[in-house]
Amino acid sequence: MITTYLFYFLSFLTIMFALMVVFSKSPVHSVLYLVMAFFTIAGHYVLLNAQFLAAVHVIVYAGAIMVLFLFVIMLLNLNKETEPHKSPWLKFSAVIAAGLLLVVLVGSLKGATNIMAANNFDANIGLIENLGKTLFQDFLLPFEISSILLLAAMVGAVLLGKKSIK
Amino acid sequence: MSAIQVVPIEWYLLLCTVLFTIGVLGVLFRRNAIIIFMSIEIMLNAVNLLLVAFSSYLSDSKGQVFVFFIMAVAAAEVAVGLAILMMVYRNTKSSDIDMLNKLKW
Numbered sequence: 110m111i112t113t114y115l116f117y118f119l120s121f122l123t124i125m126f127a128l129m130v131v132f133s134k135s136p137v138h139s140v141l142y143l144v145m146a147f148f149t150i151a152g153h154y155v156l157l158n159a160q161f162l163a164a165v166h167v168i169v170y171a172g173a174i175m176v177l178f179l180f181v182i183m184l185l186n187l188n189k190e191t192e193p194h195k196s197p198w199l200k201f202s203a204v205i206a207a208g209l210l211l212v213v214l215v216g217s218l219k220g221a222t223n224i225m226a227a228n229n230f231d232a233n234i235g236l237i238e239n240l241g242k243t244l245f246q247d248f249l250l251p252f253e254i255s256s257i258l259l260l261a262a263m264v265g266a267v268l269l270g271k272k273s274i275k
Numbered sequence: 276m277s278a279i280q281v282v283p284i285e286w287y288l289l290l291c292t293v294l295f296t297i298g299v300l301g302v303l304f305r306r307n308a309i310i311i312f313m314s315i316e317i318m319l320n321a322v323n324l325l326l327v328a329f330s331s332y333l334s335d336s337k338g339q340v341f342v343f344f345i346m347a348v349a350a351a352e353v354a355v356g357l358a359i360l361m362m363v364y365r366n367t368k369s370s371d372i373d374m375l376n377k378l379k380w
Contacts, residue, residue: 116282120290127294127317131301136309143313150320156278157331162339166323169346174316174353181357182309185364193306193371203303211296218288226284226332232277234336243336244343255347262351269358 116156123149136187137179144175159235279331287328294321308360308372312353319349 126146130139147170154163195203233239244252279287294317301314323342330338360370367374 112276112278113281116278124293127297130313139310157327158277159327159339195306207296207300210299214292231334239336244340248340258351262354266354266358269362
């Protein structure tokens with residue numbers, strides 16, 4: 110019973126923080142709300158018995174990606190005064206378009222057929238032992254290719270960040 | 276006890292749909308390129324959460340491995356994207372994406 114209430118509470122927090130990311134005036138506040146949203150999503154992972162993924166999520170998103178965002182915002186000296194805004198008419202149409210997308214997605218989900226759950230629930234699939242076995246047996250090639258992707262991204266970021274490209 | 280045993284999968288579908296729509300709303304609503312990047316992160320996380328929910332629902336760890344790969348791709352995307360943003364800022368002195376309309380028809 111407490112799990113259900115925790116789910117509702119965490120879902121409410123996630124949606125509220127995500128909305129505050131979009132609607133807050135200052136970019137620094139947006140980043141801080143995004144960190145909070147990521148922590149609530151990590152809480153969802155814990156509730157779903159994906160403990161290792163929750164730890165990795167906190168380390169990668171709250172630890173690495175958000176620091177990068179905050180660093181760039183501080184470097185570009187963005188604040189409330191320099192923030193560009195769309196015209197009220199464009200903002201209104203953006204809200205209408207997103208609302209229509211939500212209606213279409215929820216409507217399509219309503220007509221979807223049910224998937225049967227696995228009849229014997231296994232609480233241990235989120236543990237590092239089972240995840241490692243799957244990762245290194247079924248997904249070994251994608252794992253190695255993703256290391257090349259990260260190397261290429263690193264080289265690209267360094268090259269783009271250089272002062273002058275001649 | 277896992278949440279998937281007491282919460283119906285439809286609630287997770289609804290939550291992730293709402294989160295994804297908030298990401299789309301952020302991309303349409305704001306002009307600051309960094310906020311648009313954050314909205315893309317929200318969309319990626321909505322998909323990640325749904326993958327974990329279904330992986331738990333079907334007791335199959337392949338979904339959680341996919342979330343790992345999405346995280347790696349997201350990290351690479353953010354590094355390159357923020358470097359591009361820095362370069363745009365250096366050339367236009369602004370993070371407003373409406374300045375970059377040379378390719379607009």
